Amino acid sequence: MTQEAHVTQGPLTTEAGAPVADNQNSETAGVGGPVLVQDQALLEKLAHFNRERIPERVVHARGAGAYGTFTLTRDVSQWTRAAFLSEVGKQTETFLRFSTVAGNLGSADAVRDPRGFALKFYTEEGNYDLVGNNTPVFFIRDAVKFPDFIHTQKRDPYTGSQEADNVWDFWGLSPESTHQVTWLFGDRGIPATLRHMNGYGSHTYQWNNEAGEVFWVKYHFKTDQGIKNLTTDEANRLSGVDPDSHQRDLRESIERGDFPSWTVQVQIMPAADAATYRFNPFDLTKVWPHEDYPPVEIGKLELNRNPENIFAEVEQSIFSPAHFVPGIGPSPDKMLQGRLFAYGDAHRYRVGINADHLPVNRPHATEARTNSRDGHLYDGRHADSKNYEPNSFGGPAQTGRPLWRPSPVDGATGNHVTPLHAEDDDFVQAGNLYRLLSEDEQGRLIENLAQFIAKVSRDDIAERAVDNFRRADGDFGKRLEDAVQALRA
Numbered sequence: 338m339t340q341e342a343h344v345t346q347g348p349l350t351t352e353a354g355a356p357v358a359d360n361q362n363s364e365t366a367g368v369g370g371p372v373l374v375q376d377q378a379l380l381e382k383l384a385h386f387n388r389e390r391i392p393e394r395v396v397h398a399r400g401a402g403a404y405g406t407f408t409l410t411r412d413v414s415q416w417t418r419a420a421f422l423s424e425v426g427k428q429t430e431t432f433l434r435f436s437t438v439a440g441n442l443g444s445a446d447a448v449r450d451p452r453g454f455a456l457k458f459y460t461e462e463g464n465y466d467l468v469g470n471n472t473p474v475f476f477i478r479d480a481v482k483f484p485d486f487i488h489t490q491k492r493d494p495y496t497g498s499q500e501a502d503n504v505w506d507f508w509g510l511s512p513e514s515t516h517q518v519t520w521l522f523g524d525r526g527i528p529a530t531l532r533h534m535n536g537y538g539s540h541t542y543q544w545n546n547e548a549g550e551v552f553w554v555k556y557h558f559k560t561d562q563g564i565k566n567l568t569t570d571e572a573n574r575l576s577g578v579d580p581d582s583h584q585r586d587l588r589e590s591i592e593r594g595d596f597p598s599w600t601v602q603v604q605i606m607p608a609a610d611a612a613t614y615r616f617n618p619f620d621l622t623k624v625w626p627h628e629d630y631p632p633v634e635i636g637k638l639e640l641n642r643n644p645e646n647i648f649a650e651v652e653q654s655i656f657s658p659a660h661f662v663p664g665i666g667p668s669p670d671k672m673l674q675g676r677l678f679a680y681g682d683a684h685r686y687r688v689g690i691n692a693d694h695l696p697v698n699r700p701h702a703t704e705a706r707t708n709s710r711d712g713h714l715y716d717g718r719h720a721d722s723k724n725y726e727p728n729s730f731g732g733p734a735q736t737g738r739p740l741w742r743p744s745p746v747d748g749a750t751g752n753h754v755t756p757l758h759a760e761d762d763d764f765v766q767a768g769n770l771y772r773l774l775s776e777d778e779q780g781r782l783i784e785n786l787a788q789f790i791a792k793v794s795r796d797d798i799a800e801r802a803v804d805n806f807r808r809a810d811g812d813f814g815k816r817l818e819d820a821v822q823a824l825r826a
């Protein structure tokens with residue numbers, strides 16, 4: 338490049354702001370000599386480059402995000418006192434990060450995998466994070482199994498590849514996964530774009546109203562673009578020719594003003610129902626059938642602004658299901674309880690203790706006023722305010738009012754396995770899903786499953802896997818068994 342062609346906005350500088358004399362030639366001892374340690378502009382540039390990456394998320398590494406608006410369309414104050422849900426027409430800024438689960442940061446978008454649907458509401462009472470997925474259920478119901486489950490999805494530590502043996506060994510021995518696996522290998526397991534899929538809060542959460550009444554709630558985000566999926570063959574091809582297909586589609590649709598939106602629904606269960614409901618309503622491997630708790634439409638979510646920098650706003654965005662606001666709280670869902678710890682822990686490790694101060698993560702509609710100070714990359718925001726409570730210098734004070742209501746507990750501590758409800762089984766809802774599918778959809782589900790199960794090296798692993806689907810539905814099991822046997826013959 339000639340000097341004339343290089344139109345500048347003033348001098349290039351070092352990180353410390355000093356002008357850089359030459360950004361093309363390192364400083365050397367003599368014309369052909371070695372490079373000098375005193376070339377600080379060079380050393381700083383190389384050192385910064387080496388540190389451009391932070392640890393990628395151990396799950397949900399591959400992601401895309403956008404800002405948007407949530408608009409409340411129904412008065413829900415009879416169920417929750419959350420301020421952002423208090424007035425029909427009220428709008429709240431949001432940030433939504435979509436992701437795949439198993440793939441690394443640079444992996445392809447069009448793969449068969451659940452999608453993360455992590456939503457941050459910047460409310461006037463602090464940020465509320467709903468860290469959902471595009472599926473209403475999950476593979477396991479207890480966080481103690483999560484690291485084992487993810488180890489089977491990721492690369493085997495010896496072979497360096499994902500192994501069908503590990504995947505099916507774990508799923509076969511964890512029958513509670515049958516519902517989610519049926520969902521994943523069906524048509525919705527590979528969405529056509531991030532806009533053409535639903536989102537679900539998946540867990541059960543607590544809502545509580547001004548009168549102190551408690552309700553259990555599940556969130557659904559129904560795509561207004563309609564459900565569209567890719568077949569396995571279409572996805573395999575697209576992953577090769579355009580690994581960034583979903584990320585690009587989202588950004589371009591927002592750029593051209595074609596803002597994707599979702600209709601927001603909730604299912605509401607009065608607190609007293611939980612103890613006597615036919616299955617455990619806090620079991621993440623199950624949905625609440627719509628006929629038991631009909632979805633109620635409460636709002637609209639629209640994405641309408643792209644991030645300006647992917648690393649700053651998508652890679653460094655952090656979400657935690659422990660980020661509640663007054664009127665909303667946790668349920669005894671054992672997966673949720675584990676996630677209340679794991680998300681905060683992950684981002685403190687990955688982004689740092691002051692991750693909450695970054696523009697994408699800090700509250701936008703209010704101010705965080707804590708007594709926490711210092712730590713890695715602290716920006717001195719608190720100036721001369723005191724860093725303890727109580728204090729008599731006008732510092733922030735506790736409110737004395739918990740965000741959520743207490744949940745009654747009884748019994749002894751222990752690693753309990755005892756089912757509490759008559760229908761706490763692992764197969765009924767997988768069967769319900771199978772029977773809800775058309776003949777064509779069932780055929781594709783069975784083909785997708787069979788192709789993968791056929792790759793295992795041991796018959797007992799394949800048989801255990803098929804047996805779980807047989808227990809969900811006899812026809813499902815028989816057709817799958819035939820398909821697997823044909824491929825393994």
Ligand code: NDP
Pocket residue numbers: 473520523524525535559564624625626627628766767769770773774778
């Ligand atoms: P309902 O008839 O009340 O609900 C059926 C649900 O299934 C709808 O939400 C529908 O979503 C969804 N659905 C339709 N086709 C598919 C598909 N190919 N893959 C995944 N989901 C699909 O019945 P139930 O509430 O008794 O649920 C029956 C089964 O439906 C469940 O076992 C579960 O697997 C699945 N499901 C249930 C949900 C719930 O909250 N109850 C939510 C999502 C799935 P849509 O309206 O978008 O087409």
